[in-house]
Amino acid sequence: MAYLGLDVGTGTVKLAVVKGTAVQKLCCSMLTAELPREGQRVACSDALAKELRELIKRENINVKSCALVLPPEAAFVRRVTVPVMTAKQMKVNLPYEFHDYIQQGKEEYFYDYAVVDTLEDPTGNDAPKLDLLVAATPKRVIRQWRAMLRRAGLRLSVAVPEYLAYRNLIRVFEQANSEDHPKEYCIADLGYRSIRVHMYRGCAYETTRVIEYSDVSVRQLAMGPQEDANRLSVREHYSQIAVEILRAVNFYGFNTPDSDLKDIYFCGRLASSRELMQILQDTLRLNIHSVAELVPNDDAAAAELCPEAVGAALEMSGR
Template sequence: MAKNYIGLEIGNGITTMYQGGKKGKILVSRLPENLVDDGEIVSPELLSQFLKKMKKEGKFSGRACALILPEFSAYFRSLEMPAISEKQLRLNLPYEFRDFVGNESINYNYDYAVEDYVTDEDGKVTAIRLLAASASKETIKEYENLLNRAGFKLKVALPREMALLNLVRKAIERGAPSDRTFVIIDVGFTNTRVYIFQGEDLKATKTIEMGCRDVDSVIADYYNIDVYLAASYRETDHEGILESDECRAVYNRISLEVMKAINFYKYENRQSEFEDCFICGDCSDTEALVNNMLAYVRLKRESLDVILPEESRGLSDAPRALMSIGVTL
């Protein structure tokens, strides 16, 4: 994929833009209120204006962009299919998503990435392991129109898992062990997600319906302010609020669920050994939460430079913009 694509993720709390090239650049901007609610766009026209302003502020060049699809708009599956041609694979993908899309398969787009090939004793390919996704054509069209008004041209749209697979694959191409376990913890605004790759094989995912919005809620209650203002208090650690018992109680609940997910994977995959993890996401800069989580899971925080392309290493906002980086690769 062209290096000059602008990677874009429109989250619930923040929006991130990334562009590679000789030296990568990232812009992270907090979303104004009432533009996006739980991933769904509330005001397309105002959001277009916001993105147009971001593009100008960050001095991003060109129109071509690659978008991270919001979770509600895309379905994602790990599949193992017979060793058939690409044409046959694409013909069969709608059938594999029938439980999600029902009789509406004609109204969805489908795509896939090959994870691995299964071979017999003679080395003959007998099956293909895939990461596959489907997205509503209507949703894609809505984003195309929104982004066009903002000065972009949508070229690629991927779910988060495929963006992470791009990063893992590139890391292995650069020399990371092909059997390494990549544990990626995405500390988001509304959700915290755990992704575990064994090499290029996505082995496990877990979504925990808690994130920094829950921290903002207890801060709002503590100061008797609205939640949007409370997010500013969190970002600046107003009066050391992030070390309060109220906030720590939220950290503990999130960290406990992350620990359960990782421990379950270890129990089910006892041959898999790992001592570190990668931290990313909207709230990966909330150190009090991240440190609490690392203590629970008993893993070291590995540098994202291991999976980042060279042009984005050293950029302070790379952890928050990881998906926007991965979607451009």
């Protein structure tokens, strides 16, 4: 069965038709409707539903089952360690793993988890524990997205936090390259309003560091080339981006002493800039890749823009 991966950003919508682990179609389109800022994107659901419906018709997409990328502000994701327990016990205990984020109304959230590893006590004195990746999202957010997608002619099958969409890409990539793949991955999304730097050990998500664009000129670079842009100014902004990403990488290394990160993968609009990629290469001293290398598809330009949509659809191949 094929699934439609959907990633709605602040200025674009990305679609990916995936069957099993095969990517059949990729599409990235600018949004003409003026969407609110993060956290309120579904508030204009009528306009978004209309755009999606027209885009799907224009691209001749017949898949109705949708795998949605949840924006970062719509989901809490944590790594936790808990005693080994049954699925029933897990359902009862999961809400308490989010006590730092959710003080009231715990019943108004959906919860899910994935087992990263089983941790055995080397001394044998203590019982084994579970290393978990846990997630929570408000039920009202899912209801809003489900209603909007229904108006667009789609059916919500699964909602995947952004961080876990990339995990699915890594999982499938490592399955296809079982003896030749990095041990750690850094994925940097050079978006319209910010840069999000995600860290993974294998396909296990570790952490994310968000770099906000403090300079409007940097945001303009992400939105597209400026005809009157001064080349020296552009290089200064690119250098600023490179330094901020270097800080994020160094911060991860400082907090993970046994890290041996060697590879960083870029996606987003700015990832197509050769000038920026060269500055990043000179600054980071890491192996520079396009995230398209992780996407099972031959269209590298489209894959670089739609990785999360693909990763969301791949969620179904792992079930």
